[in-house]
Amino acid sequence: MLYYLFEYLDKAYDFPGSSLFGFITFRAAVTIILSLLISTIFGRRIIRFLQKQQVGESIRDLGLDGQIEKAGTPTMGGVIIILATLIPVLLFAKLENIYIILLIITTLWMGTIGFIDDYIKKFKNDKDGLKGRFKVLGQIGLGIIVGATLYFHPDVMLKEKLPQAQQQEILASNPKVESSKLFKMEEKSTKTTIPFVKENEFDYADLITWISPDLAKYAWIIFILATIFIITAVSNGANLTDGIDGLAAGTSAIIVLTLGIFAWVSGNIVFSDYLNIMYIPRVEEITIYIAAFVGALIGFLWYNTYPAQVFMGDTGSLTIGGIIAVIAIAVRKEWLIPVLCGIFLAENLSVVMQVSWFKYTKKKYGEGRRVFKMAPLHHHYQKSGYHESKIVTRFWIIGILLAIISIVTLKIR
Numbered sequence: 496m497l498y499y500l501f502e503y504l505d506k507a508y509d510f511p512g513s514s515l516f517g518f519i520t521f522r523a524a525v526t527i528i529l530s531l532l533i534s535t536i537f538g539r540r541i542i543r544f545l546q547k548q549q550v551g552e553s554i555r556d557l558g559l560d561g562q563i564e565k566a567g568t569p570t571m572g573g574v575i576i577i578l579a580t581l582i583p584v585l586l587f588a589k590l591e592n593i594y595i596i597l598l599i600i601t602t603l604w605m606g607t608i609g610f611i612d613d614y615i616k617k618f619k620n621d622k623d624g625l626k627g628r629f630k631v632l633g634q635i636g637l638g639i640i641v642g643a644t645l646y647f648h649p650d651v652m653l654k655e656k657l658p659q660a661q662q663q664e665i666l667a668s669n670p671k672v673e674s675s676k677l678f679k680m681e682e683k684s685t686k687t688t689i690p691f692v693k694e695n696e697f698d699y700a701d702l703i704t705w706i707s708p709d710l711a712k713y714a715w716i717i718f719i720l721a722t723i724f725i726i727t728a729v730s731n732g733a734n735l736t737d738g739i740d741g742l743a744a745g746t747s748a749i750i751v752l753t754l755g756i757f758a759w760v761s762g763n764i765v766f767s768d769y770l771n772i773m774y775i776p777r778v779e780e781i782t783i784y785i786a787a788f789v790g791a792l793i794g795f796l797w798y799n800t801y802p803a804q805v806f807m808g809d810t811g812s813l814t815i816g817g818i819i820a821v822i823a824i825a826v827r828k829e830w831l832i833p834v835l836c837g838i839f840l841a842e843n844l845s846v847v848m849q850v851s852w853f854k855y856t857k858k859k860y861g862e863g864r865r866v867f868k869m870a871p872l873h874h875h876y877q878k879s880g881y882h883e884s885k886i887v888t889r890f891w892i893i894g895i896l897l898a899i900i901s902i903v904t905l906k907i908r
Contacts, residue, residue: 496585496586496590497516497586497587498516498522498586498587498588498589501513501515501516502516502517505517516587519759519779519780519782519783522587522588522783522786523755523782523783523785523786524786525583525587526583526584526586526587526588526783526786526787526790527583527786527787527789527790528790529582529583529586529587529787529790530579530580530582530583530786530787530788530789530790530791530794531579531790531791531793531794532794533578533579533582533583533790533791533794534575534576534578534579534790534791534793534794534795534797535794535797537575537578537579538572538575538579538794538795538797538798538805539798541572541574541575541578541805542569542572542575542798542804542805545569545570545571545572545805546569568803568804568805568806569804569805569806570613570616570617570805570806570807570808570810571610571613571614571617571808571810572795572798572799572805572806572807572808572810572811573606573609573610573807573808573809573810573811573812573814573815574606574610574810574811575791575794575795575798575805575807575811576744576788576791576792576795576807576811576814576815577602577603577606577791577810577811577814578791579787579790579791579794579795580602580784580787580788580790580791581599581602581787583786583787583790584598584599584783584784584787587783587787588780588783588784589780589783592650592777592780593644593648593650593651593777594651594777594778594780594781594784594825595780595781595783595784597640597641597644597645597821597825598781598784598818598821598822600637600640601637601641601814601817601818601821602814602817602818604633604636604637604640604817605633605634605637605730605813605814605816605817605818606810606813606814608625608629608630608633608634608809608813609808609809609810609811609812609813609814610809610810611625612624612625612630612808612809612810612813613808613809613810624809625809630813631727634723634726634727634730634731634817635723635727637726637817638719638722638723638724638725638726638727639719639722639723641722641726641821641824642715642718642719642720642721642722642723643715643719645718645722645824645825646683646685646715646718646719647715650777651683652681652682652683652684652775652776653681653682653683653684653686653773653774653775653776653827654678654679654680654681654682654764654773654774654775654776655678655679655682655684655686655773655774656677656678656679656768656771656774657677657678657679662677665677674764674765674767674768674769675764677768678764678768678774681776684698685698685699685700685714685715685717685718686698686699686773686827687699687827687828687829687830688772688773688827688828688830688831689830690830690831690834690901690904691904691907696773697830698714699714699717699718699721700714700717702717703717721829722824725820725823725824725829725832726816726817726820726821726824728820728832728843729816729817729819729820729823729832729836729839730812730813730815730816730817730820731816731843732816732836732839732840732842732843733747733812733813733815733816733819733839734809734812734813734816735839735842735843735846735871736812736838736839736842736871736873737806737807737808737811737812738871738873738874739801739873739874739877739883739886739887740799740800740801740802740803740883740884740887741796741799741800741801741803741884741887742873742886742887742890743807743811743812743815744792744793744795744796744799744807744811744815745792745796745887745890745891745894746838746839746890746891746894747792747815747819748789748792748793748796749891749894749895749898750819750835750836750894750898751785751788751789751792751818751819751822752785752789752898753835753898753901753902754785754819754822754823754826754828754835755781755782755785755786755789756902757826757828757905758778758779758781758782758785758822758825758826759779759782760772760905761773761774761775761778761779761826761827762774762775762776762777762778762779762780762781762782763779770905770906772905773827775825775826775827778825778826781822781825781826784822785822788818792815795807795811801883801884801887816839819836820832823835831901831904834897834900834901834904835897835898835901837893837894837897838890838893838894838897841872842871842872842873845866845867845870845871845872845875846870846871848866848867848870849865849866849867849870850870852864852865852866853865873886873887873890
């Protein structure tokens with residue numbers, strides 16, 4: 496809203512300093528500062544409110560060090576992350592931008608599912624919370640909305656570079672030609688990016704057009720199914736990662752900050768030309784949302800680091816996963832998720848492996864056997880005697896390394 500106010504002041508009155516709000520970098524800087532202030536200053540008040548409402552975490556004794564001491568710690572702290580993200584976005588983002596609209600919907604949608612789950616656990620005395628099938632239905636519903644919007648909305652377009660021969664011809668006639676002249680017109684596309692590959696563009700339509708070119712008109716089905724799978728997998732991965740103090744919030748901040756770099760360069764035609772990557776018009780506005788989200792996560796960490804004063808609950812973890820998934824799909828970097836979100840993937844796989852092996856060995860030998868001492872993976876290391884703060888710090892370090900690897904894929908193919 497402030498963006499539109501200062502835009503009006505700049506055009507109507509040439510108000511000093513108002514033109515700064517036209518720059519993505521300035522708005523992103525202001526947004527992250529405001530988000531950080533909201534989450535740290537008002538976060539304490541929200542925690543006190545949750546304590547008064549007796550929204551404390553119920554802890555099952557799993558034999559982990561320091562676990563019982565966490566009983567009664569307020570949960571539903573994801574509300575802090577949601578508010579500290581949405582308020583700056585509403586103030587400084589272009590609210591008509593389709594990517595911003597989708598991310599606001601994602602935040603509210605997944606936040607609501609997580610809130611219902613936490614509410615049932617606490618106030619209905621049901622430790623299982625919202626039934627798994629309802630969570631999955633919610634994730635599928637969001638996947639359909641996001642996939643359909645990204646496929647059909649007229650503002651979601653790509654601009655691909657002209658063929659190399661045509662580029663050389665243009666540059667030969669005018670070496671100082673603008674970067675925009677080397678790109679085709681905006682067009683609808685289901686193309687995305689595959690990391691570490693020289694010809695790194697992949698079209699979802701290729702999955703069916705090999706049967707018959709006429710099937711290209713049904714590519715939207717493949718794209719939406721892929722979107723559903725990604726949102727479900729990443730949100731569940733974030734949910735499983737939220738098991739010890741500071742792990743999910745810190746890991747997510749690293750991931751989202753990396754996606755912010757991708758969003759900024761993908762929405763800038765000069766950098767897109769230099770890096771030889773897809774230029775996605777209007778996607779740079781996601782940088783504002785990412786700045787708010789990073790500030791909210793870091794501010795939340797102020798209270799969530801060991802020993803945690805508040806837990807994010809499913810209200811936060813499902814929201815975090817949904818936002819990360821939608822941003823990755825929007826900037827056409829969803830195939831990079833196994834690398835960038837490697838911590839989430841490891842947590843997911845550890846649970847799948849543990850459950851699958853236990854069921855298989857119980858059926859075959861009459862006694863269930865385990866791959867890990869406990870799943871998800873972070874609990875395995877707790878059982879191995881590592882303090883949770885050491886586990887979290889080392890997972891953060893791994894997350895930073897994965898983020899660096901992800902960033903260098905811009906040039907290494």
